[in-house]
Amino acid sequence: MAELLLQAGAARNANALQTLSAMAEDGRIDAQRAVGEILARQRDAASVPKGIAWLQRAADSGDAEATFMLGKLHFRGEPPLTRDYEAAARQFAIAAQKGHGGAAYYLGLMYRNGYGVRAAPAQAARWFEQAADTIPAARFMLANAYRYGEGVGKDEARALALYQSAAEDESPEAVQTLAMAYRNGELGLARDPMQFGHYVLETAHSLKHPARTP
Amino acid sequence: MKQRRRTLVVLICAGSALLLGGCVGDSHDGKNIAAGTTATFALLETTDLHTNVLSYDYFKLADDRSFGFERVATLISTARAEFPNTMMIDDGDTIQGTALADYQALIDPIGCNETLAMYKVMNKIGYDAGAIGNHEFNYGLPFLNQVTGSRFNIDGLDDPAKQKACAGPDFPLVLANVRSVKTGAPLFQPYTIVTKTLTATDPNGKTVSVPIKVGVIGFAPPAIMSWDKRWLDGVVYTVGVKEAAEQYIPEMRSKGADLVVIASHGGLDASPYSPTMENGSYHLAQVAGVDAMMIGHSHQVFPNASSTVAQFNLDGVDKVNGTVFGVPTVMANYWGKHLGVIKFELTHNGKSWEVDKSKTVVEARSIQNADKSYVAADASISAAIATEHQATIDYVKTPIGSTDFEMTTYFADVGEPGAIQLVNQAQADYVSRYVQANLPQYANTPVLSVSAPFKSGFGGGSDYTDVAAGSVAINNAADLYLYPNTIYAVLVTGDEIKAWLETAAKRFNQIDPASTVTQELVSTFPGYNFDMFTDGDVSYEIDVTQPVGSRIGNLMYKGVAMDGSQSFIVATNNYRASGGGNFPGLDGSKTILAAPDANRDVLIQYIKDHQGITRASNGSSRSWTFSKVSTAGTVTFKSSQGKLALAAAAGLNNVSLVQDDDGSGKGLSVYAIDLSL
Numbered sequence: 001m002a003e004l005l006l007q008a009g010a011a012r013n014a015n016a017l018q019t020l021s022a023m024a025e026d027g028r029i030d031a032q033r034a035v036g037e038i039l040a041r042q043r044d045a046a047s048v049p050k051g052i053a054w055l056q057r058a059a060d061s062g063d064a065e066a067t068f069m070l071g072k073l074h075f076r077g078e079p080p081l082t083r084d085y086e087a088a089a090r091q092f093a094i095a096a097q098k099g100h101g102g103a104a105y106y107l108g109l110m111y112r113n114g115y116g117v118r119a120a121p122a123q124a125a126r127w128f129e130q131a132a133d134t135i136p137a138a139r140f141m142l143a144n145a146y147r148y149g150e151g152v153g154k155d156e157a158r159a160l161a162l163y164q165s166a167a168e169d170e171s172p173e174a175v176q177t178l179a180m181a182y183r184n185g186e187l188g189l190a191r192d193p194m195q196f197g198h199y200v201l202e203t204a205h206s207l208k209h210p211a212r213t214p
Numbered sequence: 215m216k217q218r219r220r221t222l223v224v225l226i227c228a229g230s231a232l233l234l235g236g237c238v239g240d241s242h243d244g245k246n247i248a249a250g251t252t253a254t255f256a257l258l259e260t261t262d263l264h265t266n267v268l269s270y271d272y273f274k275l276a277d278d279r280s281f282g283f284e285r286v287a288t289l290i291s292t293a294r295a296e297f298p299n300t301m302m303i304d305d306g307d308t309i310q311g312t313a314l315a316d317y318q319a320l321i322d323p324i325g326c327n328e329t330l331a332m333y334k335v336m337n338k339i340g341y342d343a344g345a346i347g348n349h350e351f352n353y354g355l356p357f358l359n360q361v362t363g364s365r366f367n368i369d370g371l372d373d374p375a376k377q378k379a380c381a382g383p384d385f386p387l388v389l390a391n392v393r394s395v396k397t398g399a400p401l402f403q404p405y406t407i408v409t410k411t412l413t414a415t416d417p418n419g420k421t422v423s424v425p426i427k428v429g430v431i432g433f434a435p436p437a438i439m440s441w442d443k444r445w446l447d448g449v450v451y452t453v454g455v456k457e458a459a460e461q462y463i464p465e466m467r468s469k470g471a472d473l474v475v476i477a478s479h480g481g482l483d484a485s486p487y488s489p490t491m492e493n494g495s496y497h498l499a500q501v502a503g504v505d506a507m508m509i510g511h512s513h514q515v516f517p518n519a520s521s522t523v524a525q526f527n528l529d530g531v532d533k534v535n536g537t538v539f540g541v542p543t544v545m546a547n548y549w550g551k552h553l554g555v556i557k558f559e560l561t562h563n564g565k566s567w568e569v570d571k572s573k574t575v576v577e578a579r580s581i582q583n584a585d586k587s588y589v590a591a592d593a594s595i596s597a598a599i600a601t602e603h604q605a606t607i608d609y610v611k612t613p614i615g616s617t618d619f620e621m622t623t624y625f626a627d628v629g630e631p632g633a634i635q636l637v638n639q640a641q642a643d644y645v646s647r648y649v650q651a652n653l654p655q656y657a658n659t660p661v662l663s664v665s666a667p668f669k670s671g672f673g674g675g676s677d678y679t680d681v682a683a684g685s686v687a688i689n690n691a692a693d694l695y696l697y698p699n700t701i702y703a704v705l706v707t708g709d710e711i712k713a714w715l716e717t718a719a720k721r722f723n724q725i726d727p728a729s730t731v732t733q734e735l736v737s738t739f740p741g742y743n744f745d746m747f748t749d750g751d752v753s754y755e756i757d758v759t760q761p762v763g764s765r766i767g768n769l770m771y772k773g774v775a776m777d778g779s780q781s782f783i784v785a786t787n788n789y790r791a792s793g794g795g796n797f798p799g800l801d802g803s804k805t806i807l808a809a810p811d812a813n814r815d816v817l818i819q820y821i822k823d824h825q826g827i828t829r830a831s832n833g834s835s836r837s838w839t840f841s842k843v844s845t846a847g848t849v850t851f852k853s854s855q856g857k858l859a860l861a862a863a864a865g866l867n868n869v870s871l872v873q874d875d876d877g878s879g880k881g882l883s884v885y886a887i888d889l890s891l
Contacts, residue, residue: 002454002457002489003453003457006451006453006489010395010439010451010452011393011395011398011451012395012448075803076803079655109801109802109803112801113798113799113801115803134485137792137793137802140792140793141793141801144793144796145796147796148796150796165524168512168523168524168525172788172789172792173788173789173792173793173794176697176699176789176794177794179697180740180742183672183673184672184673184740185672186740191673194280197271200696200697200698201698202513203697203698203699204698204812205264205311205513207698207699207700207788207812208310208348208349208352208441209348209349209435209437209438209441210441210788212437212440213802
């Protein structure tokens with residue numbers, strides 16, 4: 001399956017996509033999700049609706065990853081789709097309830113900023129917390145919440161630990177936050193020009209391969 | 215050169231070569247080695263060198279002894295003197311990362327007959343094999359093809375038969391999990407089997423020379439497909455590291471490898487295995503038949519008993535002895551700060567070499583001595599690349615333009631845009647051109663830009679941007695733009711712009727106009743978050759008598775009140791666009807352009823393209839003023855000593871000097887601002 005997905009996707013192998021489609025027709029959920037993802041990614045007006053239909057079939061069978069992908073398509077609203085925050089929020093909520101980290105991260109963004117839902121910082125922080133284990137970007141947002149006391153009690157030590165952890169996973173913004181903190185003596189850190197220099201160079205480095213947002 | 219001759223035969227086993235039986239052993243097939251023969255054999259690792267050949271910081275144009283291949287080279291010599299038999303392996307991220315690397319790739323690209331400075335000195339030291347990291351792909355595949363002396367069979371390049379292999383490393387590069395879309399075959403040879411002649415001791419105590427075959431297989435993070443998508447999408451693809459290891463390791467054994475060494479450019483991640491996971495080494499260690507792992511990518515030290523890094527505190531990872539599921543493993547930090555050493559005690563059983571696992575020693579040796587000094591540099595390294603080094607320095611010092619005024623941030627907090635407007639102009643220009651070329655759906659959306667005074671006096675009077683009038687060089691760009699951010703553009707509404715500016719205006723304390731005591735204007739909110747427009751089309755006031763969140767007034771676009779629902783594109787950086795500073799609505803989801811180009815490089819290009827920076831065109835457009843208010847007491851702020859004339863030159867008529875020395879001993883003066891003017 002992994003090999004088929006690889007061949008049909010990145011390796012651009014049309015035969016593999018056909019095989020995968022046949023498996024999807026036979027009702028294999030992972031094949032439905034895979035075909036859906038590949039078609040939805042092609043971004044043309046003909047492929048995207050077909051991709052969404054396959055993702056929807058997988059989602060209807062309870063596939064959290066497919067539900068998440070649908071949510072993301074609606075959240076981003078890239079052409080030919082239009083943005084639909086309400087639909088995205090519903091789908092992220094379903095996937096997040098099933099423990100999907102990416103969905104929890106996006107739900108956190110939606111509650112933080114009130115996209116399609118009423119802004120609720122405490123809810124946002126709770127979803128970022130759920131996503132933090134697996135998603136460095138969620139850890140970064142949660143660190144911000146602790147630093148600025150948004151939806152959680154202000155806690156710089158906790159914020160620092162989260163920034164450090166996100167930086168370890170190459171979140172460029174977290175690395176830069178540490179650079180700035182060492183430069184200015186923030187987050188309880190003593191000013192340290194050596195550490196500042198180190199983290200500036202690490203910022204440049206991490207920007208060449210940032211932690212991927214889900 | 216001496217060390218390199220220890221390699222008797224380098225067998226290159228790649229793709230179709232295997233079918234032709236190209237990987238057959240040399241005349242020493244090992245059958246003549248007496249059972250009980252013993253040898254000490256040390257594998258040495260460098261990783262993530264990033265073209266830090268010298269202990270030199272090209273941004274500061276100054277030595278920095280804390281890193282550099284010229285120092286780890288000394289450790290390599292020491293290890294070669296210490297152990298009778300060694301093998302030198304690099305774990306990738308080798309050819310990118312300094313101004314020297316950029317110079318040779320982008321500014322004055324090296325010719326086919328030239329060898330990159332980094333490979334030149336590696337050739338000089340002598341390597342047996344090298345892995346390919348993710349950064350090897352940063353300059354694109356044709357460049358990688360050239361400088362590695364390869365002949366890739368990929369779309370976009372001539373058929374390999376028509377290509378001339380250029381100069382490159384004189385050691386084999388191995389990469390098992392990246393394949394050509396065109397052929398489905400690996401881009402590089404997946405592995406190599408190196409025959410080394412060991413100085414060993416036979417059962418009678420006599421010193422003998424006997425061969426050992428060491429297979430080295432390389433892996434890069436599959437995430438290269440997203441990081442360097444613009445170069446790689448549709449041209450190459452990755453397969454899972456575990457699947458590739460399971461395919462090739464048995465093949466290496468069948469070709470006679472006595473030892474199998476994984477050179478994996480990736481760290482440890484205990485998440486369930488996936489073929490696209492970035493750090494696959496935790497799972498690679500669990501593939502059968504691995505004798506040692508050289509890992510990298512994370513810029514960390516392993517083994518390290520005191521490490522608090524999460525990846526070294528996982529089940530199955532012994533951070534004291536340096537093993538992962540029992541496989542000796544080393545990660546040698548980055549930029550030549552450390553040398554990885556895995557020392558084996560080997561015994562030949564008459565048929566093959568066996569490792570006495572109880573005697574294996576894994577170390578990461580630092581170039582820093584216990585007394586905090588650093589080991590001496592190997593003088594032959596700097597001598598070998600003196601020309602390239604000097605050319606890079608000359609490039610960094612090259613005037614790229616000139617300015618008719620001193621560009622500074624001394625008075626940025628009170629509205630002087632002299633060091634910010636140029637940055638905003640460069641960003642807006644870049645984003646506008648990108649949108650026109652690539653995002654037709656936004657062709658009619660206005661493009662604006664914000665930037666902040668990154669250097670705003672936190673460290674004292676010298677902690678400000680200050681570029682003298684006259685010629686401007688590349689290294690001045692680092693003063694104008696302190697951080698190595700990349701340029702991003704976000705799509706936001708007028709309301710979101712207002713919320714953005716309200717957050718930026720936290721820079722100021724709330725001023726009580728009735729108070730007769732002296733009030734400090736600038737709060738602890740950092741200058742790097744004080745984003746501002748400097749655009750004739752945008753104007754707004756900051757009313758510091760109001761509480762945070764209610765300070766932005768008269769926000770206008772082209773002379774009329776900004777429509778809260780109108781869309782704007784705002785050029786900024788990755789930090790702000792992705793949530794840095796915790797601005798409302800900026801969370802990564804508004805990003806419509808995440809460019810790979812650094813804001814600083816965009817600025818450099820803009821200065822080159824717009825010769826002659828002038829105060830009138832590039833340093834006097836104020837988008838914002840303080841709302842006018844008379845205060846009963848004095849309102850003060852601090853800036854560098856002796857700069858009042860610069861405020862006057864910039865046309866600030868409301869600033870005066872209160873106290874030349876603020877008493878902090880940091881070169882700061884107390885200035886007053888009259889908010890009624």
